[in-house]
Amino acid sequence: MLELGVCYYPEQWPREKWEQDANRMVELGLAWVRIGEFAWARIEPSPGEFHWEWLDEAIDVLGGAGLKVILGTPTAAPPKWLVDRHPDILPVDARGVVRKFGARRHYCFSSRRYREEATRITEAMAARYGENAYVHAWQTDNEYGDHDTIYSYSDEALRAFRLWLAERYETVDELNRAWGTSFWAMHYNSFDEVELPNNLVEEPSPTHIVDFIRFSSDQVKSFNRAQVDIIRAHSPGRPVTHNFMSQNTDFDHHKVGEDIDIASWDVYPMGGLLNGRLAVEDKAHYMRVGDPDQPAFNHDLYRSVGRGRVWVMEQQPGPVNWAAHNQSPADGMVRLWTWLAYAHGVDMVSYFRWRQVPFAQEQFHAGLLLPNSEADQGYLEVAQVAEEMKGLPKGERRDKAQVAILLDYNSRWATRALPQGRSYSAAATALDWYSTVSRLGVDVDFIGQHSDLDGYQLVLAPDLVIADAAFVERLAKSGAKVLFGARSGSKTEDMHIPEGLPPGPLSALIDVSIARVESLPDFHKETVLYGNETFEAGVWRETIRTSEMVLATFDGEYRNGAPALVGNDKARYLATAARGALLQKVIDDALGWAGVESLSDLGDLRVTRRGRLRFAFNFGKTTAEVPAPEAATFHVGGRRLAPVGVAIWTE
Amino acid sequence: MLELGVCYYPEQWPREKWEQDANRMVELGLAWVRIGEFAWARIEPSPGEFHWEWLDEAIDVLGGAGLKVILGTPTAAPPKWLVDRHPDILPVDARGVVRKFGARRHYCFSSRRYREEATRITEAMAARYGENAYVHAWQTDNEYGDHDTIYSYSDEALRAFRLWLAERYETVDELNRAWGTSFWAMHYNSFDEVELPNNLVEEPSPTHIVDFIRFSSDQVKSFNRAQVDIIRAHSPGRPVTHNFMSQNTDFDHHKVGEDIDIASWDVYPMGGLLNGRLAVEDKAHYMRVGDPDQPAFNHDLYRSVGRGRVWVMEQQPGPVNWAAHNQSPADGMVRLWTWLAYAHGVDMVSYFRWRQVPFAQEQFHAGLLLPNSEADQGYLEVAQVAEEMKGLPKGERRDKAQVAILLDYNSRWATRALPQGRSYSAAATALDWYSTVSRLGVDVDFIGQHSDLDGYQLVLAPDLVIADAAFVERLAKSGAKVLFGARSGSKTEDMHIPEGLPPGPLSALIDVSIARVESLPDFHKETVLYGNETFEAGVWRETIRTSEMVLATFDGEYRNGAPALVGNDKARYLATAARGALLQKVIDDALGWAGVESLSDLGDLRVTRRGRLRFAFNFGKTTAEVPAPEAATFHVGGRRLAPVGVAIWTE
Amino acid sequence: MLELGVCYYPEQWPREKWEQDANRMVELGLAWVRIGEFAWARIEPSPGEFHWEWLDEAIDVLGGAGLKVILGTPTAAPPKWLVDRHPDILPVDARGVVRKFGARRHYCFSSRRYREEATRITEAMAARYGENAYVHAWQTDNEYGDHDTIYSYSDEALRAFRLWLAERYETVDELNRAWGTSFWAMHYNSFDEVELPNNLVEEPSPTHIVDFIRFSSDQVKSFNRAQVDIIRAHSPGRPVTHNFMSQNTDFDHHKVGEDIDIASWDVYPMGGLLNGRLAVEDKAHYMRVGDPDQPAFNHDLYRSVGRGRVWVMEQQPGPVNWAAHNQSPADGMVRLWTWLAYAHGVDMVSYFRWRQVPFAQEQFHAGLLLPNSEADQGYLEVAQVAEEMKGLPKGERRDKAQVAILLDYNSRWATRALPQGRSYSAAATALDWYSTVSRLGVDVDFIGQHSDLDGYQLVLAPDLVIADAAFVERLAKSGAKVLFGARSGSKTEDMHIPEGLPPGPLSALIDVSIARVESLPDFHKETVLYGNETFEAGVWRETIRTSEMVLATFDGEYRNGAPALVGNDKARYLATAARGALLQKVIDDALGWAGVESLSDLGDLRVTRRGRLRFAFNFGKTTAEVPAPEAATFHVGGRRLAPVGVAIWTE
Numbered sequence A, B, C: 001m002l003e004l005g006v007c008y009y010p011e012q013w014p015r016e017k018w019e020q021d022a023n024r025m026v027e028l029g030l031a032w033v034r035i036g037e038f039a040w041a042r043i044e045p046s047p048g049e050f051h052w053e054w055l056d057e058a059i060d061v062l063g064g065a066g067l068k069v070i071l072g073t074p075t076a077a078p079p080k081w082l083v084d085r086h087p088d089i090l091p092v093d094a095r096g097v098v099r100k101f102g103a104r105r106h107y108c109f110s111s112r113r114y115r116e117e118a119t120r121i122t123e124a125m126a127a128r129y130g131e132n133a134y135v136h137a138w139q140t141d142n143e144y145g146d147h148d149t150i151y152s153y154s155d156e157a158l159r160a161f162r163l164w165l166a167e168r169y170e171t172v173d174e175l176n177r178a179w180g181t182s183f184w185a186m187h188y189n190s191f192d193e194v195e196l197p198n199n200l201v202e203e204p205s206p207t208h209i210v211d212f213i214r215f216s217s218d219q220v221k222s223f224n225r226a227q228v229d230i231i232r233a234h235s236p237g238r239p240v241t242h243n244f245m246s247q248n249t250d251f252d253h254h255k256v257g258e259d260i261d262i263a264s265w266d267v268y269p270m271g272g273l274l275n276g277r278l279a280v281e282d283k284a285h286y287m288r289v290g291d292p293d294q295p296a297f298n299h300d301l302y303r304s305v306g307r308g309r310v311w312v313m314e315q316q317p318g319p320v321n322w323a324a325h326n327q328s329p330a331d332g333m334v335r336l337w338t339w340l341a342y343a344h345g346v347d348m349v350s351y352f353r354w355r356q357v358p359f360a361q362e363q364f365h366a367g368l369l370l371p372n373s374e375a376d377q378g379y380l381e382v383a384q385v386a387e388e389m390k391g392l393p394k395g396e397r398r399d400k401a402q403v404a405i406l407l408d409y410n411s412r413w414a415t416r417a418l419p420q421g422r423s424y425s426a427a428a429t430a431l432d433w434y435s436t437v438s439r440l441g442v443d444v445d446f447i448g449q450h451s452d453l454d455g456y457q458l459v460l461a462p463d464l465v466i467a468d469a470a471f472v473e474r475l476a477k478s479g480a481k482v483l484f485g486a487r488s489g490s491k492t493e494d495m496h497i498p499e500g501l502p503p504g505p506l507s508a509l510i511d512v513s514i515a516r517v518e519s520l521p522d523f524h525k526e527t528v529l530y531g532n533e534t535f536e537a538g539v540w541r542e543t544i545r546t547s548e549m550v551l552a553t554f555d556g557e558y559r560n561g562a563p564a565l566v567g568n569d570k571a572r573y574l575a576t577a578a579r580g581a582l583l584q585k586v587i588d589d590a591l592g593w594a595g596v597e598s599l600s601d602l603g604d605l606r607v608t609r610r611g612r613l614r615f616a617f618n619f620g621k622t623t624a625e626v627p628a629p630e631a632a633t634f635h636v637g638g639r640r641l642a643p644v645g646v647a648i649w650t651e
């Protein structure tokens, strides 16, 4: 069953508004309220001087009104007095400039001092509220990675990076081997000679880059883990979450996810559309509804990160403030996004924020209420969702899908370190693959290389650059067929080309060998002949040698007839970066090959299922027909679905 | 009567050329000569060692030839020895990098040391030349704000900013309230904790930004005022001016204008066109004549800044050197711009510069003379103006207009701090409004919120974001009708959303309430239905609630039928960023509503009046008919006006 | 006769591969192998501890197999221990940020310490291998100027710059005169007051900029010369080379060329195309063959730099890694580029690199072998070249051309310092002129102002901005006619406008006087009337006064009928930046005027000659007819030339 919630900042509003706010939340149908994550300066306004009374009271008021409190540790924004006492807390940007106090996330994950201080405030908060009857869950920090804060180039980061390298490689000779320092005389005589990979004359060794990313990712994991351990010690039985961000791959979310109970994420589709993968005409088409697949992609991804448990901690309730342009969503989209979340396995949707704040940085960010406390459009839509929810069957859980998409953070970092072509975007590629499957009406799960493969009929691996031997072995033994995108298996863990050429360990599944790769400028398109049809491809092309069946070929002046898609009974390999019609053809064929039932192209409609519940969402501009059987029982909406419409039925 | 002048640098030319130059200036019809503003190193080549003799002589030669000297204080370019002795004079850019000696404007307005030094040299110069019979006017410094020099991020600026904040807010709690530091734990325990708003992790509080701009603006005012006080003490009766720049809003020109006698500005329409608001096809159309409205806009603005007295201190005499491209103006444009200035109330036009200098940074900047002292095209056109002037009636002053445009610097800073949409440009909006009125043949005055409103029938407020209650009250009591653009009244002086929603205090004039705003990407256009016609709008849209008459509505998928323009007898409010045809329709209607007589769209022709004199200017590529009555007497040009033509008549 | 070679890095491969590699090189037909230029850390892994044994052995193995070794001094990449001991070795970028160790070229040419260290290692290497029987040539350092490393803004550079200025100007007054410091109070009282021209408030004096470039260029020359002197002392009779880069003008290659025996350069046409001068549709047309003229241009240029002796030290053997996109060349291009080099006078072509390296920064850079040692496409094409070579007449040398193009580095720096228009590119202009001559089937030599002019019938001077009086005198006395591009003669050595207006000293050859120049935005085109035809021109236009014959005029609204091309029997002057059809018309006419025989436009075909050998290369997409006489004897290819084809014949 879907629960609803909201983000609230009692420290920003007069005491006399709290009761009324709390009561209105309950009246609206909200069950949860998140507080506290930016309150450190209010809790501890000067060193060691704690003011808990206001927070005690806020929790009492909210809890007393019937709300379950999610309490955030306030470490995303240390107070000024702390930064002034310990300037080595501050992060340093890639140019080498200290990033100053005055906004948020002004800390370096490697600062020993900040780790002590973060522990101290978390300990104090957990000790005080761990057993509080109204505190039902915890959030660590806030949006790791926002404002490009995973990578810090401080002295503290350098110190920690050298230690991390010493632990990883044990001997500096091993580092020299992995980084390939026989190239360009980059040899190190000790770990203490290694520098951070910024402000170099030219790009560093890709292994240097990827190791710095891995190190930075590990710093996030250990920083987060320290808080989780404290909370669990003081607040047993309450789940701990962290609110991740859309499309961020600066650190390994799977690894941080291991240490929390529920993954949550923050849903802002309007800015996501403008910053996203789509061509400008598609952005215009979807301007007020967002990319139909980007929220669903993240729901499915974080469902995997949370090992089945996923929340939305922040849902855009109207126009916001942080994108280059901030258009209003269509009326109805707040409702649609809420149902979409539920359909994709989300159990709690919390809106950001209760009331639009009339001061400071986010005053153009809508709330459920206008600044003068009138209900805004989002409020009305939340009320509608709460009402509609009452009519639904309870207890439905999302089933395991037949199709899995592999998202491997390590591989993402590999192409970030060595893109080889400016137009290559692994993030866009993965979302394009997801979108293509979704338009064919097929549900997917995300997996990592650590994941269980049981039950999947088809694994899609759009960008598995660094393949684990163990994963390949499990894949071989599984019943799944697999489709590999270009660049798969092209790097080792050391960021080397595999011995015997790419795709390295994947050769166990398919006999291909990559003799040449090239990245293509945007003005150039290759042609692929697949069946009787020709398709455009671009961005990337590989020359492959194979004894497998050739399913499609390149057609044109350059190496005419060379294989573009090859395969056997187990695996297929795609030798170019496909989008649009070619990608749809490739994936549609792969679904059939794997025995996965699909629909014909849904266009702007999306359908999915959660247990017995079937959902349809119309992201288009015209009324659509829902693919429901004659006998379907509609709980929400109906067979004819207007734009921005939601239909929910059982069969 | 129009006087002419020129900028001259005796220190750059051999002594033996001075007499001949001076005599040729007089022969050409020039009355004024500006000198000295970059001469510090020549006056004081080493600490305390003054060489006045050359300047004495230069003034004697020029004055003796019959020219009135405008003497510039040389503070825009302190000498190297001074910078080396006191490196804290140097400004620091937003990245935190010291901006070094080697060009000009290399000083920080907050440097205490530089204020002392600027006072010392001004005092020395004013004491020496204050009563000189040939010195008829003074210029302080040169082009405040050029090369992005208003904002310095030095330690001296930080120190001064903290003092300025302490004075503004008195208590740090009041600062905390205004800046909204309960947001993101930004709380300050003392003014000494505040930092400058650069190199932050994310954007600072908008009030932090706006206060830093206000502080920086006040620093310019006090820096300038110190010089004016010294000059006035030593040189009574001589007007003091400063040469402002086109379209600069980095500091409050009205406030600096309070302290000087005449506002002057520097007119470079060719670069102004290329850097300006127009679409590329319009830039192509006007390539050799410039934006027809940008010079006039600034004449009118600085006439307001100078409380009626305005000069052109530098007029482009041919192609210049500083833009990305530097096209030649059409032959005739130097004359046209001179008459345009006079028509708009300018009493003195000085050309920059006498002779093209064959060395250093500006050697591609044309002069009236070529480097070899031959007359260039500009020289010939100035001679023509001087001749034409003789035939004109004397003593005409520009009358007060019926229409006023409000330009409020504080409001400009508000949208700079919180643009909310990258395409929103308050500067372009104001110039578009001005241009639209001008194409309808209507003269305007610029006003600030401090200005007298008597006699105006219509006030245009394209971007009055922060409205003073006192101004609103005076507006209410005045006889003027008023048209407000979008975003009007949307922020308080503290940069907060007004209580009870925007437009805050403007609600006293019109019953509208802004429930939602959105900024729109460039690829998206809204449609507005006004009368029977539809128009395109973009960039910005508001959802307003109103009990007033709805004059135009939005038409389309999103909130179809919502009001786009509403009004009553006193005020109208426009809920979108209009340009082109929509803006012309809105303003044409407003003129009629306010009883202001207008012409039909003049296209590339512009007409204006100064006392009894009527002027027409043809910025187009074909001959145009001048809208003069049958009985008109033409003093310059005639009824049929060729491209680049000027007509002057009385009726 | 053409010799072939390859770049090889024994330090990157297991010892057991060396023999096999060496034998395969010989088997392939290679005669040369370049090694050592990034081996410092392997040679001297800690201070003073030398490990020569591996290098001894590598030279023995390679030499023993029959290869001639080119030994590189390893100074392009000092080891980490050296940088840590002497951080003042590191260069500083224009922002003032130290550029760290971790890639290559991390040294400042002005570092006294690094000069000592570079001398020390060169001395050690030269002493050890100077007389080695297998070492047949030396290379100093590697690719001076790569990664923007000519200009360093370090304290060491500042110190050296001041000394250089003191030597150049002798008195600071002379510097003040040259830099024009009477402008903007930039006066210096001593050389020690001068700063480097970075991080200023506004652009510095152009003479300041150009002097910094000249200084930096001289630093490269003296740095290189020091190595050459050591090598020559220890290794008499072995030629010394340096491998220059394509299209780099950051230092004066002619001056460095004086100190070496053979000029070599590195040929990467695929990235050169994408970064180059062509319009996007031409880039698409030539995507897999590259700009047909850019490699030939550089062959001819470096033939001049090497006073007749030119090698290719690195030839792209397939797709590479460093451009924004890295497309594959068409199969056959490695062969074509090799023959093209030979045709243009190159005597040795070395491929970069032997085997693709599976680790570190360049792992996407193809080699002749794949990482697993299989032959890649390039290997096969080299084998074909080696075979074809056997059938050719031997001993042919390239003859002196009838047409010379002047490339003057000092002039390039002049327009870099004062471009006056962002679209003006001297580099593109020179390549366009070269390309136009080439399309007309005419061979050219490059010259500098120091070059002998004997025998040239036509000198093309596309951008001779700073003309030496001595050169002009020699030109006047020579039998050559000359075509000057716009801006010719427009600056003095001091970066001033010449007295008496441009073209300064060129007035001795042609009576023109430039009264006005303008730079034009890309959206604007001028029209030129030449004969009965009209042509487009853009970017730059001059107003010239002349008593010479007017060959073409500007046509249009601005100064209609003004001269666009004028001339007499000796010289022609072009008053605009011509490209495309206009440039072809201008140059075609000039060839006829100078009595140089030409062909009609060859389109995508290129022809050239080396002694008795005639060559044709087809860069197009269709088969072309080779312009060979009936009686021609074809040694390679034939009369009908397929795309990517090469024909070689004698007549």
Ligand SMILES: [Zn+2]
Binding pocket: A123, A127, A233, A234
């Ligand atoms: Zn505890």
Ligand SMILES: [Zn+2]
Binding pocket: B123, B127, B233, B234
């Ligand atoms: Zn005094």
Ligand SMILES: [Zn+2]
Binding pocket: C123, C127, C233, C234
């Ligand atoms: Zn020696």
